[in-house]
Amino acid sequence: MTIAPAGGVITLPDDPFSPANITDPYPMLERLRAHGPVTWLETCGAYAVAGFEEVYEVLTDFETYCSSGGLGPRDIRRDAGWRPPSILESDPPVHTVMRRALTGVINPATVRPLRERFTGPAEEIAGELVARGEFDVVKDLAERYPLRVFPDAVGIPEEGREHLLPYGNMVFNAFGPQNDVFADAFAHADAHSAAILRNCARENLDDTGFGARVWERVEDGLISAEQAALLVRALLSAGVDTTVFGIGNTLACLSRTPGAWAALRDDPSLAKFAVDEALRLESPFQKFHRTTTAPSVLGGVAIPEGAKLLLFIGAANRDPRKWGADADRYDLERQASGHVAFGMGLHQCVGQPIARLEIELVLRALAARVETIEPAGEPVPLVHNVLRGFASLPVRVTPRS
Amino acid sequence: MGGLSARTEDGFVPRTREVIAARVDRVADGVVSLVLVTPDGSPFEPWEPGAHVDVHLGGGLVRQYSLCSSPGDLSHLRVAVLDVPGSRGGSRRVHRELSAGDTLEISEPRNNFPVRDSRKYLFLAGGIGITPLLPMIERAERAGREWRLVYGGRSRAAMAFAGQLADTYGDRVELVPEDERGRMDLGAVLSLPRAHTLVYACGPGGMLRAVEELCMGWPPGTLHTERFAAAALGPGATSGPFEVELARSGKTVSVSAERTVLEAVEDVGVRVLSSCRQGLCGTCETAVLSGEPEHRDAVLTGDDAGSTMMICVSRAAAGCDRLVLDL
Numbered sequence: 001m002t003i004a005p006a007g008g009v010i011t012l013p014d015d016p017f018s019p020a021n022i023t024d025p026y027p028m029l030e031r032l033r034a035h036g037p038v039t040w041l042e043t044c045g046a047y048a049v050a051g052f053e054e055v056y057e058v059l060t061d062f063e064t065y066c067s068s069g070g071l072g073p074r075d076i077r078r079d080a081g082w083r084p085p086s087i088l089e090s091d092p093p094v095h096t097v098m099r100r101a102l103t104g105v106i107n108p109a110t111v112r113p114l115r116e117r118f119t120g121p122a123e124e125i126a127g128e129l130v131a132r133g134e135f136d137v138v139k140d141l142a143e144r145y146p147l148r149v150f151p152d153a154v155g156i157p158e159e160g161r162e163h164l165l166p167y168g169n170m171v172f173n174a175f176g177p178q179n180d181v182f183a184d185a186f187a188h189a190d191a192h193s194a195a196i197l198r199n200c201a202r203e204n205l206d207d208t209g210f211g212a213r214v215w216e217r218v219e220d221g222l223i224s225a226e227q228a229a230l231l232v233r234a235l236l237s238a239g240v241d242t243t244v245f246g247i248g249n250t251l252a253c254l255s256r257t258p259g260a261w262a263a264l265r266d267d268p269s270l271a272k273f274a275v276d277e278a279l280r281l282e283s284p285f286q287k288f289h290r291t292t293t294a295p296s297v298l299g300g301v302a303i304p305e306g307a308k309l310l311l312f313i314g315a316a317n318r319d320p321r322k323w324g325a326d327a328d329r330y331d332l333e334r335q336a337s338g339h340v341a342f343g344m345g346l347h348q349c350v351g352q353p354i355a356r357l358e359i360e361l362v363l364r365a366l367a368a369r370v371e372t373i374e375p376a377g378e379p380v381p382l383v384h385n386v387l388r389g390f391a392s393l394p395v396r397v398t399p400r401s
Numbered sequence: 402m403g404g405l406s407a408r409t410e411d412g413f414v415p416r417t418r419e420v421i422a423a424r425v426d427r428v429a430d431g432v433v434s435l436v437l438v439t440p441d442g443s444p445f446e447p448w449e450p451g452a453h454v455d456v457h458l459g460g461g462l463v464r465q466y467s468l469c470s471s472p473g474d475l476s477h478l479r480v481a482v483l484d485v486p487g488s489r490g491g492s493r494r495v496h497r498e499l500s501a502g503d504t505l506e507i508s509e510p511r512n513n514f515p516v517r518d519s520r521k522y523l524f525l526a527g528g529i530g531i532t533p534l535l536p537m538i539e540r541a542e543r544a545g546r547e548w549r550l551v552y553g554g555r556s557r558a559a560m561a562f563a564g565q566l567a568d569t570y571g572d573r574v575e576l577v578p579e580d581e582r583g584r585m586d587l588g589a590v591l592s593l594p595r596a597h598t599l600v601y602a603c604g605p606g607g608m609l610r611a612v613e614e615l616c617m618g619w620p621p622g623t624l625h626t627e628r629f630a631a632a633a634l635g636p637g638a639t640s641g642p643f644e645v646e647l648a649r650s651g652k653t654v655s656v657s658a659e660r661t662v663l664e665a666v667e668d669v670g671v672r673v674l675s676s677c678r679q680g681l682c683g684t685c686e687t688a689v690l691s692g693e694p695e696h697r698d699a700v701l702t703g704d705d706a707g708s709t710m711m712i713c714v715s716r717a718a719a720g721c722d723r724l725v726l727d728l
């Protein structure tokens with residue numbers, strides 16, 4: 001069932017999940033914003049939220065705009081989803097205990113010691129790629145590095161790691177409609193789900209990783225064993241693809257902006273800024289839904305209870321009203337903090353310090369070795385319902401003398 | 402913040418002024434309120450809710466107390482002092498020796514616990530921790546914000562300002578005297594996160610640790626406590642001014658007691674990535690090339706001390722008047 005829009009909202013025919021709009025989302029996002037921060041998308045049966053201020057308001061008002069309806073187009077409270085709801089798909093007070101458990105385990109203080117462990121692999125991979133001269137950022141770096149470091153940090157066995165990327169692909173594509181992209185992602189769904197689930201069990205996690213520490217919260221009574229498994233599952237599904245695309249998109253920005261690369265190479269402490277600005281401009285998690293729990297007014301538009309809102313993170317992070325007329329430009333000088341690439345408020349990304357660390361270390365390892373980086377062929381955008389990234393991103397690098 | 406600790410030998414002498422204790426009143430069991438006025442009756446400089454002053458009690462004793470008068474009425478300042486059994490002397494002196502008409506020295510008000518604007522507030526007080534919250538509550542009320550206070554203490558008689566708060570604000574104030582109702586059930590109070598709400602908490606360490614853990618289920622950035630400021634008041638802290646040399650940009654800035662290192666650095670146009678500005682997220686971590694930082698953040702552990710610092714909250718250590726940063 002879709003909720004028809006109340007009067008007074010502009011209806012648009014655009015389909016944000018069409019292959020054309022997926023591979024190059026920005027012309028459509030500009031069109032959405034041009035018609036107002038909140039519009040009605042006929043093809044989706046959902047309100048499009050494209051203004052920064054309005055996206056921010058929805059994310060921070062978790063009472064009016066809930067998550068338990070699911071991040072996808074279906075209201076999973078009425079129409080059960082394909083898997084038990086995760087932390088992302090829950091509201092307080094269910095969300096509250098799960099979030100307490102996870103934040104207690106993953107926070108800046110617990111992630112900090114990973115810097116040392118995560119540095120070696122970044123340098124090793126960077127060294128090898130620079131020696132090659134030409135490589136594919138996605139296959140050779142962005143997919144490789146997180147898979148080297150992240151599963152170890154969570155503490156899952158070697159066996160079954162090949163299911164991580166396909167599983168993440170399923171989870172995120174399910175935040176869009178059940179189109180061809182979705183069907184492709186779910187082709188071997190059962191095998192992937194079963195493998196991931198196995199790795200979430202306490203007995204399959206090593207004693208030192210984040211996974212085991214999540215399970216400790218079962219012993220002290222904060223969460224149930226079921227919830228612990230769901231939380232480890234959340235780490236495994238939310239923590240890989242997003243970071244893969246984060247790395248790829250950051251290098252996409254830098255390889256097509258030679259001045260920015262030169263600045264970073266000369267001053268590697270700019271790496272943090274380079275990451276933030278790239279996540280703003282090419283946000284890996286482009287769009288997801290909320291559901292209204294009560295009638296509301298957003299961006300001047302009256303929205304009924306039970307309606308689906310499709311939040312366009314990629315549009316908010318390029319809204320000229322927030323970022324200025326050059327919002328579409330990659331600019332290391334920009335104050336990019338405050339973007340919503342990691343969400344905002346209650347569900348704001350728990351893995352943020354890990355993701356930032358991984359991307360920063362990749363940049364530092366390359367900056368120490370690479371004089372110039374430039375495209376070595378057309379990047380191939382990934383066809384994905386909600387994530388923005390590349391299937392292939394060939395680059396050529398020259399080594400530093 | 403009930404008279405946390407002395408800070409006398411850090412080489413830093415804040416600007417002080419002479420004031421008269423116009424009234425010294427017992428406002429609850431073990432709590433004395435001091436109403437301070439200027440000798441010539443002139444008004445005090447403006448201050449913001451959350452601010453504290455250093456009170457020089459004579460004999461080298463300096464204690465820091467939150468201001469709990471109305472920031473809208475500058476004719477006087479008020480602090481409330483808890484008699485801490487076994488204290489090193491500050492509260493004893495106030496409780497046993499001070500009387501109306503006595504002269505004291507105080508510093509200018511400084512604020513380590515400022516209030517951010519929000520649509521709603523939840524205030525949590527434990528014991529004498531009520532003091533910095535009083536002006537915050539007044540501010541929230543004036544601004545028409547929705548707010549609630551949960552205030553716990555040993556007994557009704559020991560809870561300063563409890564009666565007055567309940568009379569003025571009715572059921573927005575929930576009093577939890579331990580002898581009548583048991584301990585504050587923080588788990589229940591914080592079990593359901595509310596949107597657009599900031600939590601301001603002040604009280605003993607155990608209470609703040611519990612609040613901190615519970616607020617991990619709330620949106621990041623919700624919780625503000627006096628804790629870090631309190632830690633900062635340990636014997637090793639320097640408020641300022643101290644100098645910060647920025648090695649890469651070749652600039653030197655002076656950090657006054659009212660500014661953070663981060664703000665001072667931004668003032669001279671040097672860019673630093675920062676996010677929470679509360680010592681929680683680790684974003685503004687900066688390498689320290691020389692000098693000894695006083696860590697006030699929640700991220701760095703003992704091992705890191707000295708090599709880096711979170712410049713949004715950390716400062717120079719006692720006896721260190723110059724930090725050199727890799728900026």
Ligand code: HEM
Binds near residue numbers: 059088340348
């Ligand atoms: C660049 C990389 C990443 C991006 C862009 C990203 C983005 C996001 C966004 C936008 C949300 C909020 C969704 C919402 O409001 O409904 C979120 C939540 C979440 N993220 Fe990430 N993420 C990244 C990396 C990670 C990593 C590495 C992990 C795991 C360690 C992770 C774990 C999570 C979890 C568990 C949540 C749910 C939090 C909650 O519901 O309270 N993410 N992420």
